Amino acid sequence: MTTVIKAIFWDLDGTLVDSELIHEQAAFFATRELGFVSAVEIIPAGLENLAVFELMLGQALSLDNQALFARWEQLAIEYALARISPQQQIKQSLELFNYFASLGLPQAVVSNSTAPLVRHSLQQLGILEHCSQIFSRDSVEFGKPHPQLYLNALEFHQLSPSQCLSFEDSRSGITAAQACGINVIGIGENTRQYAPQLVCDLNHESWLKLIQESFNCA
Structure with a gap:
């Protein structure tokens, strides 16, 4: 018998809200503001801020650049907060939500x-109060692809x-979800x-029928 699904875990950027381009623009904006040239021209989707910073700087985080990272991250967050709006919603995901x-599924x-960006995005989508919990990058030592965020959600x-x-x-x-054995x-x-x-x-205009046919969410 198929296992009944009892909880849904959503990624945010690129999944509930079409914000990947905004975050990429935010990273390059922060880089320009701080006066250093990025070592890359394209940023892979789904990376945490620290990984993006190290990729753009071309070196790992250290005591020498820790303060630079903190300022860079704050600038990038402020840039994104000012631009994420209801227009970025991914309507198929909102229909499923x-x-x-x-x-009645959590x-x-x-x-x-980070938590401020997650909360702002969910407020813009009008679904913040319907979320059972938020597990953000600043709540764990390691972000995805490390499984800690998902392990915390399971617990x-x-x-x-x-x-x-x-x-x-x-x-x-x-990778993070698969490491935990999550569907x-x-x-x-x-x-x-x-x-x-x-x-x-x-x-595709709607994913509802596909989900209903593939998983037992009743």
Whole structure:
């Protein structure tokens, strides 16, 4: 018998809200403001701020650049906070969120973004009060692809991995959920290469029927 899904875990950026481009722009803005040239021109989706900073700086975090990272991160967060709005919602995900809410399933957000950004984004989407909990990057020592955020979500909800369903749009997020044994749905065709159990195509108007056919969420 198929295990009944009892909790939903959502990634945020690129999954509930189409904000990946905003975060990339924020990173380059902060870099320019602080007067150093980025070592890369493209930032992979799903990376935590520290990983992005190290990639752009071309060196690992150290005592010498710790203060620079703190200022860079603050500038990037402020840039994103000023630009994330309801217009960035991913409507297929919001439809699913409302469907799961109608079933009474707890839904948590598990994100590599910081708590202020997560809360602001969820407020813009109008779903903050419907989230059972927020697990943000600043609540753990290691972000995705490390599994700690998902391990914390499992512990909080007191559920086994097979009873949970996660939505992710990046390699780091899918890797983190898979490491815990959680059911993973990839958002976007590009996630197919990371072997989630199901892929939802952003070109499709609705994913509801696909989810209903694939998982027992009753």
